[in-house]
Amino acid sequence: MKGSHSVKNVAIIGGTGYGAVELIRLLQSHRYMKIKQIISHSQYGDQITSVYPHLTEFYDDPMEELNINRLKDEIDVVFLATPAGVAKDLVPQFQESNVQCIDLSGDLRLHAREAYLTWYGKEAAPQEILDEAVYGLSEIYKEEIIKAKIISNPGCFPTSALLGLLPAVEHGILNNQSIVIDGKTGVSGAGRKQSQMTHYSETNENVTPYKIGKHQHIPEIDLYLSQVANEDIATTFTTHLIPMTRGLLCTMYGKLDKQVSTPEVIDLYQSYYETHPFVRIREEGVFPSTKEVYGSNFCDIGLHVDERTNQLIIGSAIDNLVKGAAGQAIQNANLMNGWDEKHGLYHIPIFP
Amino acid sequence: MKGSHSVKNVAIIGGTGYGAVELIRLLQSHRYMKIKQIISHSQYGDQITSVYPHLTEFYDDPMEELNINRLKDEIDVVFLATPAGVAKDLVPQFQESNVQCIDLSGDLRLHAREAYLTWYGKEAAPQEILDEAVYGLSEIYKEEIIKAKIISNPGCFPTSALLGLLPAVEHGILNNQSIVIDGKTGVSGAGRKQSQMTHYSETNENVTPYKIGKHQHIPEIDLYLSQVANEDIATTFTTHLIPMTRGLLCTMYGKLDKQVSTPEVIDLYQSYYETHPFVRIREEGVFPSTKEVYGSNFCDIGLHVDERTNQLIIGSAIDNLVKGAAGQAIQNANLMNGWDEKHGLYHIPIFP
C-alpha cells in the first residue's frame, strides 16, 4: 500500500553505498517521507547495521532484493543511489506507474545518447527517458522539477561549478570560452568501493590530480552551462583528490568581458540567489571553506575580481554527499511533492 | 521577559568556543529552547558569523556583554561554555534567581575544594554551590538531574569512561583497584585556543600522549566511580591526542573478580542501559569506532572478556563535543524541564 496523502513511502536502491546511507540519515528528520525498503543487490538479506553500525537502533530491518512490482505497489518515491549503468535500465520500468524516480547516478544527465557512450563507455538510457528526465539542479530548474516525475540528480562537481558560474554566465559578464574550473574533492566522492585511490595510506597527506581531461562531469557542466548561455561552451576542468572525507570546492576563473567590481559581482550573485535558501554568498574578502558547509545542503560562494588580470575568481563549496548528492535529491523530492524546499534539510553545518 | 511555559529562553556564555557553537547547532532543532543571548567576553559586539561563517543566516545577531541582571530577567536556562575558572564565579550570582545553570566546564565537578585547587590550580567555587550542583551524567544521575537547578556537566573523558565502567563496577565483577583507562581524543577537545598541541603540522600524522599522570579528569573519574562502588577507587588513566577533530574513545581494562563470559557481560550492560536511548551496546566480536557516533549524542560500547588474562576489555566511544559536552548539556536541560530526554538530540551520526 502506498503512503497516505501526507506521508510518502520511500525506497532506496543501492543500499550499501554512501549515497544511500546519507539519504537514510537525512530522511530520519523528514516528516513527509518514510523509508519502507532499502534495496541492495549484493547484500540483500543482511541487516544494514552489519555494514553500518552507526545506524544501530535507527534502521535494523534487513535489506531487500529488487522487486519492481512490489515497488510499484508500495512505493511513492524511489531514490536510485546506484553505480553508473544501473538506473538507465531501471527507470524505464517505472514508466507506466506513478512512482517518482530520482536518480543520483550520471545515467540520465546527458541528453545525447552518444555523449553518454563516449564519457561513460556504456549504452545510454532510451532517448524518451533522457528527454523526460529533468536535471535536478534545484535552484536553476525549480519550475521544471516541480512538474517532473523523473529527476536526474546532478553530479557533485557540476552542482558546485554550475551554481558558482551560472549567475555570471547568465548575465553575460564573462568571456565564456575562457572558463577554467579547478575542482577539489574529498574521498567519499569516489564511493565506498575500494580502489588504490581510496586507500588511506596513499591518499592521506597527499593531493592527487586525477582523470585530467577525461572526467565524466566535463560534458555535464558544459551542457547546462551552454543551455543557460545559449552558446556552446567548453570549459577546462580538472579534479583533485584531497585528503578529507567530505567536502568539494570548485575554484573557477573567467576573463571578464565587462568592467565590474567585486562588490558589483557580489550584488549580482546575491540577487540571483535571493529566493534560494541553500546558496549563501560571502561578503567581499571572504571565501568559503568546505568545512563551513560540512554535513549540510548549503552551497557557499565567494567572489573576487582580480583587477590585475581582469579575471573573475569564484569559489563554490558544497558537501559532496549532501548538496552534491543525497541532500539535493531530497530537495528535489520536496519540490516535486509541494513541500517546503527546506524541509528536513535546513540544518546548521557541523563545525568544527 | 522570560520564555513562555512552552518555550524557554536560553543564553550561552562563552560564545566563541567550540562548546558554544555546538550548542547553537544542536539547539537549532530544539522546539522548547530558544537562544536569546550569546555572550562573549572577548568579542562582544561582533557578529558570531565573523568568527564562524558556517552560521550565516542562522544566527547573525551580535554577541553580547555579560550582564547578570539582564540574564536573570530574560533567561530561563544558562549554558556556561567557559574555560576553567569562570563558572565558579558566575554560577553563585544566579543563586537567588530561578535561572537554571548548566556548567560545561570542570568548575563544579569535584566536591572537595582542595581537590579543585590541586588539579586546576585555582580557588574552587563556594562549598554550597559544589554541594548543590548535580553531576550531569544523564544516564546515571537522572533522578537527581530532574530536580536540579545547577548542573555540573561531565568532562568528555569521564563521560566515556564512567558510562563504560559503571555497569561492571556496580555489579562488582571487577577488581576495582586494577582499572586502566587508555583515553584517545580528537583535537577539538582542547578547544579553540591556539597552542603547539593544536597546531596542524605537529598534530597531523601523529599520536601524542599528553598530561600523563596529571590530567584533571583523573579525580573526576575516580570520584564518581568510588561513589557508585562505595569504595575508594584510583584508576590509571592516560590521554592521547589523535589526528582527528572529533571523537573520543576510552579503551578500558579491569581484572575480573568473577568468571564471566563475553555474552554475559554484554547482557549485563544491555540490561543496565535498557531504558537509556543514548547508550548502544555492540554485539559480541564488535567494538565501536568513534566515527560511528560522529556528530551524535550516542555513547557506543564494545565488550570482550580476554580469557587468556581474565581481563575485561571495554571500548567506549563518544563525540567529545556532543555526548562529551553540548549534547549531554541539552540532554540534562531536557530532563530538568520535563521534556523527552531525546528531544533535539536523537539524530543519526554522520557517516562517513
Add this chain to the structure above:
Amino acid sequence: MKGSHSVKNVAIIGGTGYGAVELIRLLQSHRYMKIKQIISHSQYGDQITSVYPHLTEFYDDPMEELNINRLKDEIDVVFLATPAGVAKDLVPQFQESNVQCIDLSGDLRLHAREAYLTWYGKEAAPQEILDEAVYGLSEIYKEEIIKAKIISNPGCFPTSALLGLLPAVEHGILNNQSIVIDGKTGVSGAGRKQSQMTHYSETNENVTPYKIGKHQHIPEIDLYLSQVANEDIATTFTTHLIPMTRGLLCTMYGKLDKQVSTPEVIDLYQSYYETHPFVRIREEGVFPSTKEVYGSNFCDIGLHVDERTNQLIIGSAIDNLVKGAAGQAIQNANLMNGWDEKHGLYHIPIFP
C-alpha cells in the same frame, strides 16, 4: 655472480608491498648492499615505477619472477617482504645455500608449529627452520643475530612493546601477570592491499579498535617476554587503527612489584639501552609522540610511575615501516655482515 667482498647483492621478494618499497628507499643510501632483483609474483615484467612513480629515476628496471636458482647464484641477501604464508615455503629452499634470508612476515616468529596454526590459520614452516631462525629484535638478540643465517624480523607491535617492556621485565620490577598493552597504529601497517579498514573515507577522522583478543602479535609478544622473564607471561593486548599513515605507539601498564620512582626507572632504561643507538629514552615528564620517529629507525620511550596506583606507564613509539619492518631488517643485515649497525639507517626523523 654474487657481490664482492665489500658489496653484497640483494633481492627483495614482494616487490609491490610497502615493506619492499621502504627497503628500496632505505637501501638507496646503503654502501654495502645493492639491489639486484625486485621480485613480484603478481606484477613481474612491470616497471616498479608504474606502481610507485616516486621511484622514478631511482629504480626503473622491471620486476622479476621468482627463480630460486638464480637467487642462489646471484644473491647474497634475500629480504622476504611477503604476506603471511609465503616465506615458510620459500626460506627452506635456501637451506643448502649461503644466502642470508631475512623474513619480514610472521612466518618464522613463533617457535611452536601449533601456535602458528592457531593464530595464522595455516600450516607452519618445518620445525628445523623455526629452530634455526633467529628473532631479529636487534637490541635484544644482537649476539645471536650476528651469527644467524635466517632472521625472523619482528612484527611492528612486538618491536614497540618488547623494547618498551623488556628492561622492566628483565629487572623484575613488574608484576608480570598484570601487563596491559594498548597499541595504536597508522594504516600502512595493514599493507597495500585494499580492505574496508584501509578505505580513506572510513578510517579518516576515526579511531577503530580491531582484532580485539585475536591479533596474531599476541603470541609473539608473550613468547619473547616469557623467554626473557623465564616465566610464562600472558599480556592483555589491544590494537587501534589511527588516522595516520605511519607511526605506532604502544602505551603499556604494569603494576610495580617494587617501589621505584620515575627517575629510577628512567635510569634503569638508559643503562639498559646505553650501547643501542636506536633506542632513545625521554627525560622525566616527557613522552614521545610517533611523529618524533617518523621515517626513522628509532624507538623512543617515555616512562612514568603513577604513584596514585603504583603502576608503571610506558610509551614506546616507532615508525611501523622502519623500526617495525624494513629498517630493523637492514639493521639485522648490518649485524649479520659485520657492518656498523647504524649504517644507512641513522637519519634524523622527518618533522614536521
Add this chain to the structure above:
Amino acid sequence: MKGSHSVKNVAIIGGTGYGAVELIRLLQSHRYMKIKQIISHSQYGDQITSVYPHLTEFYDDPMEELNINRLKDEIDVVFLATPAGVAKDLVPQFQESNVQCIDLSGDLRLHAREAYLTWYGKEAAPQEILDEAVYGLSEIYKEEIIKAKIISNPGCFPTSALLGLLPAVEHGILNNQSIVIDGKTGVSGAGRKQSQMTHYSETNENVTPYKIGKHQHIPEIDLYLSQVANEDIATTFTTHLIPMTRGLLCTMYGKLDKQVSTPEVIDLYQSYYETHPFVRIREEGVFPSTKEVYGSNFCDIGLHVDERTNQLIIGSAIDNLVKGAAGQAIQNANLMNGWDEKHGLYHIPIFP
C-alpha cells in the same frame, strides 16, 4: 675559525622554525657542510631538543644569540630561515665579509623596493643588496648562482609555478596573458607560528582558499616569468590550504598559442630539464601527486593538452619544505661551492 677547504662551517638563523629544522635534517648527511651555530632570537640558551625532541642525540647543543662578528669569524655559510623583515636588515651586515648568505625569506626576492613595500608592508632591503642577490631557482639561474655570494631562495609557490611554467613560456607556446595558477599547499607552509589557520580542528577535513588576490608570491611569480618571457606577464594566482602537513601542488592553465600535442609538450619539457636531476617529467596520462615527492628535493611535473579548449594543463608538485625551502637552499649552497648539485639531497621520497 672557519671551516677547512673541504668542510664549510654553517650557521642557521631562525632556529625554532620549520625551515631551520629541515635544514638540520638535510645537512646531517652533507659531507661538506657542518652546522656550528643554530641561532634563535626567542629561545637562545635552550637546547633545540626541548623544542624538537626528534633531534635527540643529533643536536643537543644550546641555541645561541645572534652575534654578527662571531659569525663573520667562524662561519662560511649562513642560512637565514627567518620571518619576513629580518634578513633585509641582517644580510647587509655581511657585505664586507666572505660569508655566503642564503635567505629563505621573501626579503630579497623582489627587485623593486616599492614592490616589497606594497606586498610585504615593510621597508625593503637596500637597493644594492637587492641588486646583488641572485634568485636561487637552481634550475633556471644556475650560472648566476655559481658566482653568487647572496642568494634569495625562492618561495614555495613560485618554485613550483615557475618550474612548471617556464619551459612553455620560454618556448612561446602560451598566450602569456591567460595564465591561471591554482595553488594548493600543506599547512607547514604557514610555519610554526600559531594562528587560526593552522589550528588542527579548523584545518583538518577542510579546504580553505586564502589571501585571494593578495598573496605575496604573486609579484614574485610575475617578476621572474616576465624576465624569462621578456614581456610583462600578470598571472591569476590563488592559494588553498589543504589538510596535510607537507606538499604543494600548482595546477596551471594557459591558452596555447600554437597547436601542440601532449607528447610534444612532454618532449619539450624533458629536453628543457634534461640536465637537471631534480625535475622529473611524468609520461602522458600521468600527473604527479604531492606524496610522490614527500621529503625530497624533487619537482615532479605532469602535462596535458586539453584539445577541447586548447589549454595546456600543468601539474607541478614539490615538498614545500624541501624544494620549496631548505632543500633548494642546500642545492644552491652546493652550486655556490662547486660541489655536486645533488650532494646530500638526492634521496628517494618517503612513500607511503
